[in-house]
Every structure is written in C-alpha cells, then in structure tokens.
Amino acid sequence: MTPISAVESVPANQLLRLVAKCEDVKGSSKSFPKHEVKHVSDHKSAARCAKFSPDGKYFSTGSADTSIKFFEVAKIKQTMVGDSKDGPARPVIRTFYDHTQAINGLDFHHESPILISAAKDNTIKYAYP
Template sequence: MESSNNNGSLEQTLQDGNLYRQVNAFIVAHLRDNNLNQAASAVASATMTPSNVEAPPNKLLELVAKGLAVEKDEMLRGVSSSPLFDSGAAIPAGYGSIPEPRVVAVDFRQYNVARCARFSPDGRFLATGSADTSIKLFEVIKIKQMMLPDAKDGPVRPVPVNDIDFHPQNTVMITGAKDHTIKFFDFSKAVAKRAFRVIQDTHNVRSVAFHPSGDFVLAGTDHPIAHLYDVNTFQCYLSAKIQDIGVDGSINQVRYSSTGGMYVTASKDGAIRIWDGVTASCVRSILGAHGTTEAISANFTKDQR
C-alpha cells in the first residue's frame, strides 16, 4: 500500500514538473515572438528553459482565453443552477434561522467609519459596512467571548458600503453601495471576497432589504421610488410614477414588515411612506415626519403596528 502511494505521489510530481516546463516554454516563446527578447532571456535563464523553444504562435494567449471563457461559463452556470433561491419552496417552519456555515473568517477591528450594521435574523451574526471599503462579518458569540482572531482578508469593495441585509433562510448577505451595485455574498465559504451575484442599479444604492420569502430584494436609491428586484431574473420593478404621489428626494432606508405585506421608505424629503408589499402602491404618507429634517430611517415593529 505504501509503495502504491509513493508511486502515485511520484507520478503526480512528474506531471506537475512537466506542466511547469510547458507553461515556462509558452511564456518564453510568447515574449520572444512579441520582440520582448530581454524579458524572454530573463525568464528562460531563471526557469532553465531553452531560449529557442518552439511553440505554436499565440498559444499562450489562446490558452488564457480558453481558461477565462471556461471560468466565466462556470460562474454563469453556477448562477443559473444555484439552489440558493428556490422560488417554489414554501418558507420552512424554522423561518428566520440560518444554516451553520463551515468557517467564518472575521476581523473584529473596524478601521474607518462604520456606515451600516445588521444582525442576521437568528441573531448569531453581525455584518458591518465601512467607509474603508470593507465588509466585516462577525459571530456574536465570539464577540461576547472576546475572541479576536487576526484577519487576513483584504478589502472586498472598491467603494463605501451603504447597507447590508441577510437572506432569511440561507447563508447569504447582500450589500448596497455607492457604485450602484447590489452584491450577493455567500458567507458559508471560508473566504468570500467576491460576490457571486451582482445587480447593477442606475443610482447610488442607499439601502437594501430582502423580502421575507428571500425571492425579492428592495432597494432604496438616489431615485425617489424604491426599486424591487427579482433575485432569480434580476428584473427590476418600479412601484409608482413619481408625479402620482409627489415624491421628491432620495430614499435613505427601506424595510419590509415581518410578513412582507408592507414595506416602508424613509426619504430625504422628510417623508415616511408605507407601501403595499403586493401592489407596490403607496398606502400612507407621513410628510414632514421630523419637521424640516430628512427621514433617516424607519422600521416596523414585529407586530406591524
């Protein structure tokens, strides 16, 4: 058995060595064919590759292009076949609970102004978005125990994050940011630096909220009307015409009621508006809710009263 394992290891080592030599040969040939002779000589010398090695023209570019195409295809297939959002499934009895993630890499330090923070529905996780372009995901129990591990993850956003929300059933969180994007992150993975889904809005996304079913995302932006997205098709729905309800101002925050039957918007024009979660029509407007100042936030109580 040991001899078999050793033979397998040796064969793998030889295969790896052949692969490295082939890659080095393609690099040297590519540099030489593009008249980068000094660079080709340096690589050939460092890797002990013959400087006159033969390779099909543009072979390196062809392989890189194929690899990128496969990577893109896998990513697209992963989105279309993702079991994350099952629109046909009923909300489970344990609604609001989140499956146990395998590993969560966290850093409890915040290096700049924290612009937003949100607890997961079961209270086990806390996510923050910072002006330093980073998203932090904390396990509440670890915060309580003062377990502060060293973080190795770098920034995951190029712009400040405005708001965060958690999917009601899955290990997914979304962010809204100044780059007009809504991004989806799977925090069950050990490192989730990249979003696995991105919705490109037309405005600065100030606030985001999942519908309790998890099938829709509501976005409050610099546009006066909330944008409703289907997470499976990315189709956007606008709830009403601006002139019909006299809206004049960006939306600072959007939040759903516990059943999803209503949602509320807090706007820079000072108004708090309550909307029907099915028809997306405005059912009540509270103008000048805080006098002459803008309405920063609004939320429902659990009993929706």
C-alpha cells in the first residue's frame, strides 16, 4: 500500500461528479458465500464492544451491565451445527465482573494471553482469561 503523500482540495460539485461515476455495486451481496448468524450474548444489557484474540480462537464482549464475557469460537461453531457429543456446548468460558460501570473498550495483547478493558468508571483492568 502506498502512503498518502499529498491531499488535494476538491470542489463539492466536482466531488459529486466523481461519486456519480463510481460503479454501482447494488446486488453485489449475492456473491457473498453462504453464512449463518448466531446470537451469542449472555449480557443483561447492551453489548458495547467486542474484540477477537490475535489467533482468532477467542473473543470477548464488554457490556453496559459492567461484565466482560470471554467466548471460545469453536464452541460457538458447535452450537451452530449441533455436533456437540457431550451435550450443549457452552461458548462462554468465563465472565469478569471487575468494573463498576459500563465497559467502553477491550483489546487483547498481540502475543500474551492478556485481555485489557477500559470502563466508564475511569479504570483500566487486565485479565488473564
């Protein structure tokens, strides 16, 4: 990817003409591969943020109910196809209740198994899921 080296001002009417020339992509969603949607949240209030782990095996969600849920993707896939041999798969591995107000953001460390969370209570916390 080439870095941006300059920015040019474009008059609004010229910008509209450029946008009008763009290819119409309506209907292109038909080319998406078939996919399934699964509702996985167990929060008691709105989920405000979500983040996948760097390896893609896990993800966490943060909620207005002050909780953080830690999920395993493979277990979610089991519930979608129904191939769990030991009863229903439980995708939530762990729930954290360390904040006193809504969760604003989550992130995983890029190498270590550490989840960091920031909340409306003005705190940042670390967890080792």
